[in-house]
Amino acid sequence: MSTPLLSVRDLEVTFRLRGGLLRPTRLLRAVNGVSFDIAPGETLAVVGESGSGKSTIARAVMRLLEPSSGRIHLDGDDVTALKGEALRRIRPKLQMVFQDPYSSLDPSMIIADVVGEPLVVHGRARGADLERRVQGLLEHVGLGRYHMNRYPYEFSGGQRQRIAIARAIALEPKLLVLDEAVSALDVSTQNQILNLLEDLRSELGIAYLFISHDLGVVEHIADRVAVTYLGRIVEEGPAERIFSAPAHPYTEALLSAVPVPNPRIQRSRQRIVLPGDIPSPLAPPAGCPFHTRCPHVMDVCKTAMPAHTPIDGGGSAACFLHDTGVAGGTRRAS
Amino acid sequence: MAEAMLEIADLVVEFLTDYGWVRVVDGVSFSIRPGETLGLVGESGSGKTVTSLSVMQLVPSPPGRIAGGSIRFAGRDLVGLPEAELEAIRGDDIAMVFQESMTSLNPAFTIGDQIAEVVRRHRACSRREARERAVEVLDLVQIPDARARLGAFPHEFSGGMRQRAAIAMALACDPKLLIADEPTTALDVTVQAQVLDLLRSLQERFGMAILFVTHNLGVVADLCDRVAVMYAGRIVETASVFDLFESPRHPYTEGLLQAMPQLGERGQRLAAIPGTPPMPWQMPQGCRFHPRCPYAETACTERDVRLEAVGQERHVRCRRSGELALAGAE
Numbered sequence: 001m002s003t004p005l006l007s008v009r010d011l012e013v014t015f016r017l018r019g020g021l022l023r024p025t026r027l028l029r030a031v032n033g034v035s036f037d038i039a040p041g042e043t044l045a046v047v048g049e050s051g052s053g054k055s056t057i058a059r060a061v062m063r064l065l066e067p068s069s070g071r072i073h074l075d076g077d078d079v080t081a082l083k084g085e086a087l088r089r090i091r092p093k094l095q096m097v098f099q100d101p102y103s104s105l106d107p108s109m110i111i112a113d114v115v116g117e118p119l120v121v122h123g124r125a126r127g128a129d130l131e132r133r134v135q136g137l138l139e140h141v142g143l144g145r146y147h148m149n150r151y152p153y154e155f156s157g158g159q160r161q162r163i164a165i166a167r168a169i170a171l172e173p174k175l176l177v178l179d180e181a182v183s184a185l186d187v188s189t190q191n192q193i194l195n196l197l198e199d200l201r202s203e204l205g206i207a208y209l210f211i212s213h214d215l216g217v218v219e220h221i222a223d224r225v226a227v228t229y230l231g232r233i234v235e236e237g238p239a240e241r242i243f244s245a246p247a248h249p250y251t252e253a254l255l256s257a258v259p260v261p262n263p264r265i266q267r268s269r270q271r272i273v274l275p276g277d278i279p280s281p282l283a284p285p286a287g288c289p290f291h292t293r294c295p296h297v298m299d300v301c302k303t304a305m306p307a308h309t310p311i312d313g314g315g316s317a318a319c320f321l322h323d324t325g326v327a328g329g330t331r332r333a334s
Numbered sequence: 335m336a337e338a339m340l341e342i343a344d345l346v347v348e349f350l351t352d353y354g355w356v357r358v359v360d361g362v363s364f365s366i367r368p369g370e371t372l373g374l375v376g377e378s379g380s381g382k383t384v385t386s387l388s389v390m391q392l393v394p395s396p397p398g399r400i401a402g403g404s405i406r407f408a409g410r411d412l413v414g415l416p417e418a419e420l421e422a423i424r425g426d427d428i429a430m431v432f433q434e435s436m437t438s439l440n441p442a443f444t445i446g447d448q449i450a451e452v453v454r455r456h457r458a459c460s461r462r463e464a465r466e467r468a469v470e471v472l473d474l475v476q477i478p479d480a481r482a483r484l485g486a487f488p489h490e491f492s493g494g495m496r497q498r499a500a501i502a503m504a505l506a507c508d509p510k511l512l513i514a515d516e517p518t519t520a521l522d523v524t525v526q527a528q529v530l531d532l533l534r535s536l537q538e539r540f541g542m543a544i545l546f547v548t549h550n551l552g553v554v555a556d557l558c559d560r561v562a563v564m565y566a567g568r569i570v571e572t573a574s575v576f577d578l579f580e581s582p583r584h585p586y587t588e589g590l591l592q593a594m595p596q597l598g599e600r601g602q603r604l605a606a607i608p609g610t611p612p613m614p615w616q617m618p619q620g621c622r623f624h625p626r627c628p629y630a631e632t633a634c635t636e637r638d639v640r641l642e643a644v645g646q647e648r649h650v651r652c653r654r655s656g657e658l659a660l661a662g663a664e
Contacts, residue, residue: 049522050493156610186377186549187593188607194595195604213522216595220604257527259552261594262663263575266555273531274524277492 004037004073005207006061006175011035011070013056017282028282030056032231034070040174041201043208045218045239047254048228051281054211057228058179061209062096063087075174092122092171099180101160105152111138111163112148118170137166141196158189162196169200179211194221215258219243224315227251230281230289233308237315247317250290288320296321338365338406339543340389340511345403347384347393353615358384360567361403363641366511371537371544373558373575375551375590379611380564386515386547390424391415407511426456429504433516435496439488445472445499446484452506471502475532494525501532508540515547530556551594555579555663560647563587566612566622569641572649579663583650585627588660621652629654 013031031053038044048054060067063079072079077090095118098104105114116134119125125133135145141162152160161181168176178197182190194217200206212218218225219239226236227248235248246252256272274293279285285292291301300320308316309323347359359381366372376382387393389405391412405412407428412420424430432438440448449471450464459467465484472480475498488496497517504512514533518526534557537544546558554561554575562572563584571584582588592605609626612618621639624630634653641651652658 049524158610186611187595188377188589189610191593191595191604191606192608195606198603214595215523220595220602253524257523259527259530259550259556261551261555261579261591263555263579266552271527273527277494277525278522 002039003076005040005042005075006038006209007071007073008037008057008061009035009071009073011057011060011072012068013053013060013065014068026282029284030231030281031060031067034228034231034233036226036233036236038175038207038209041205041207043201043210043221043223045210045212045222045225046228047212047215047218047225049213049254049278051230051278052228053231053281054213054228055179056231058096058177058209058211062094062177092118093174094177095168095171095173095175096177096179097161097164097168097181099183101157101164101184102152104164105160107152110149110151111143111155114152114163115166115170118167122171124171133170137170138163140169140200141166142192156189157185158192161185161193165193165196165200169204169206172204173206175207175209177209177211180213181210182217183212183214190217197221215243215255227254230279230284232289232318234290234319235311235315235317237311237313237317241311241313241315245313247311247315247322248290248319249294249296249321251317253293253295288318337367339368339408340545341365341404341406342385342389343404343406345385345388345405346401347381347388348399348401349614350397350399351615355401356614357401357617358398358567358614359388362564362567362569363403364562364569364572366543366545368510368543369537369541370560371546371558373554373561374545374547374564375549375554375561376564377549377611379566379614381567382547382549382564383515385564386430386513386545389513389545390428390430391420392430422456425452425504425509426507427509428511428513429507429509430513430515431497431500431504431517433519435493435500435520436488438500439496439503441488444485444487445491446486449499449503449506452503456507467506468502471505472499474505474536475499475502477502494521494528497521497525497529498532501529501536505536505540509542511543511545513545513547516549517546518553519548519550526553533557551579551590551663563590566617567614568622568651569649570623570651572647574647577648581662582660583644583648583655583658584623584652585629585658585660586623588662589626591663592661594663629658 011031011034015028015030017026017028019025034057046054046057059065061072075093112134115137116130119130143162182193210221222239225239225242226233229250235251246255253272253274260266276293279292287303288301288306291297306318306320306323308318310316343363345359345362348355348357362385374382384393388400400413446468449468453464453467468484469480477483477498518529558575560574561578562569565586571587582591589607595604607626618625620635620637624634639651639653641649644650
C-alpha cells in the first residue's frame with residue numbers, strides 16, 4: 001500500500017463538562033482510540049448515529065479542536081504538533097465543507113469574495129488573476145460567472161453548497177473533510193452535489209473524509225467505510241464488503257434499519273430492530289460499548305473490550321464473535 | 335369502498351410575503367379512510383407540512399390564511415369552525431405528532447402532567463384516572479417503567495423516548511386520525527426503525543387512520559397504504575403504495591424514485607432531477623414541473639394540467655402520462 005495521505009493513530013478527544021452547584025465537572029470522551037488511514041484520492045466514509053463521535057473526528061483532523069491524545073499525520077507532517085505559522089502553512093492541504101450551507105457562508109460577502117478569500121489569505125492570487133481563478137472555480141462547480149456579484153441569500157441550498165465546495169477547493173487541497181455535507185439537501189439536489197464530488201475527485205484527485213449518517217449516500221461515494229459507535233470505530237473495511245457482508249452486529253443492524261424504497265422488498269425482508277437507545281457518552285457501558293443493545297451479547301462482552309480482528313474480504317471488526325482467541329466462536333455470514 | 339374519514343377538497347392556503355399573497359398550497363384534494371395510512375410526500379417547500387397543519391387549522395395566521403376549499407372530517411367542514419369547537423377536536427379525535435419532540439413537549443412540565451392534561455381536557459375524569467391513562471399510554475409506546483417515568487421532564491428523555499412520549503400523548507384520547515409530520519426525521523435510523531414498528535403495531539391494535547407527512551420514500555415504502563406526491567403546492571400523483579413504486583405515472587415521481595440512493599447498488603452515477611423547485615411567487619406557466627421535466631413538450635409549458643383519474647384509485651397531473659413508460663423502483 002502507498003503511503004497514506006492522512007494517518008490517524010489512537011485519537012482521543014475528551015470534553016470537560018463544567019459542573020455547577022452540587023454537580024461535579026464531568027469528562028465526556030467523545031472519541032476513544034480511533035485509528036484510520038486515507039490514501040491519496042481515496043474516499044473514507046465515517047458513519048454513525050448521533051453521539052458516535054464522527055463529527056468530533058472531523059474537527060480533530062481539521063485541528064478545530066485539540067485531541068487529548070493520539071497523532072494525526074497529513075502528508076508526512078504531524079498535524080497535532082504544529083502551531084502558528086507552521087500550522088497555517090499546511091492548512092491549504094486540508095479544507096472542510098459543513099452541513100448547513102445557510103450558516104457556513106458569510107451573508108454580507110458577495111460570492112466572488114467568499115470563493116476568493118482563501119486565495120487572498122494565503123497570498124495565492126490578486127487582482128485580475130484572482131477574478132479569473134474565482135470564475136474558473138465557480139465553473140468547476142457548475143455555477144456561471146454571472147453569480148459572482150450576488151449574495152448568499154440569493155441562492156438555493158444546493159447552490160450554496162456548490163459555493164462552499166468552490167471555496168474549499170480554491171487552494172487545491174489534498175484532503176477535503178465533508179461533515180454531513182449533503183444531509184440538509186433534498187434528494188434531487190443531494191444527488192447533484194454527490195455527482196459533483198465524484199467529478200472533482202476524478203479531475204483533481206482529492207481525497208475525502210466523508211462524515212455521514214446516511215448509509216445510502218455512503219454506499220455510493222465511499223471506497224472504504226468506518227462505522228463508529230460511542231466514540232469508537234467498531235468496524236472498518238472496503239465499502240463493498242461492509243455493505244454486502246457486515247461483520248459487526250451493529251453494522252448489520254444499522255444496514256437493516258435503513259428502509260428500502262420499495263414496498264415489496266421492504267415489507268418482506270428480515271429486519272433487526274435494536275432494543276433501547278444509544279447509551280450516553282457520559283456513562284458508556286463497560287466492555288464492548290454495543291453490548292447493551294447487541295442481539296448476540298455474550299458474558300465476555302460485558303467486561304472486556306474486543307480488539308479489532310481482520311475480516312475476510314478486507315478490513316476489521318471489534319467484536320468477540322470474530323475474535324476466535326477469546327470467545328472461541330465464529331459467526332455465520334447472514 | 336369505505337367512506338372517507340377525512341376529505342380535503344380544493345384546499346388553497348396563502349401566505350402574505352414581500353411578493354403579496356402567495357399560494358403555497360394550490361387546490362389540494364385527497365381523502366383518507368378509517369384505518370388507512372396515507373403518505374403525503376414531497377421535498378421542502380412543496381406544501382406538504384402546510385397542508386397537514388391546515389387540517390387542524392394550525393396554519394399561523396397572520397401571515398397565513400386558508401383561502402379556499404374544504405376539509406371535511408367525519409362529515410363536518412373544519413374550515414372556519416369556531417376556535418372552541420376546534421379545540422374540542424384537537425388532541426381528541428385528531429391528534430398530531432411533530433418532527434421535533436424537544437419543541438413540541440413543554441420543557442417546564444413533567445411528561446405525566448402533559449399527558450394527563452390532554453386526557454382531562456377531553457374526558458370527564460379525575461386527576462387520578464388521568465394519570466392512570468398516562469401510565470397506560472406510556473406503556474403502550476414501550477417506555478420502560480412507565481409509572482416511574484411520569485415525573486420525568488422532557489430533557490431527561492433521549493430523542494427516541496421523547497418521540498415515544500409525544501406519540502403517547504397523541505394516543506391519550508384514542509384519536510380517529512393521527513397526523514404525523516416527519517416524526518422520524520430527527521431520529522437515528524435504528525431508533526427510526528423502532529418508532530415505525532411502534533406506529534404499525536399501534537395502528538393494527540387501534541385502527542386509527544394516519545396522515546404521514548415525509549420526504550423519505552423508504553419510510554413510505556415501509557408504512558403507507560396509499561401515497562400522495564406533492565410538487566410546488568399541488569398534488570401531482572396519488573396511488574396505492576405498490577402501484578406508485580412499481581409504475582409511477584408522473585415524471586416527478588419517477589425522478590424521486592430514481593434519485594433514492596438505494597442500498598445494494600454501487601458505483602453508478604446518481605440520477606438527479608436537474609434544477610430546483612420553483613419559488614411560490616414565481617410558479618412556471620403550464621405544468622409546474624415542466625422546467626425540470628425530461629419529457630416536457632411545448633404544450634406542457636402553455637396550459638395548466640388538471641389532476642385526472644387514471645384507473646382505480648389513481649390520479650395523475652401530467653398530460654403525457656398515458657404515453658410515457660416511466661421507470662419504477664428496482
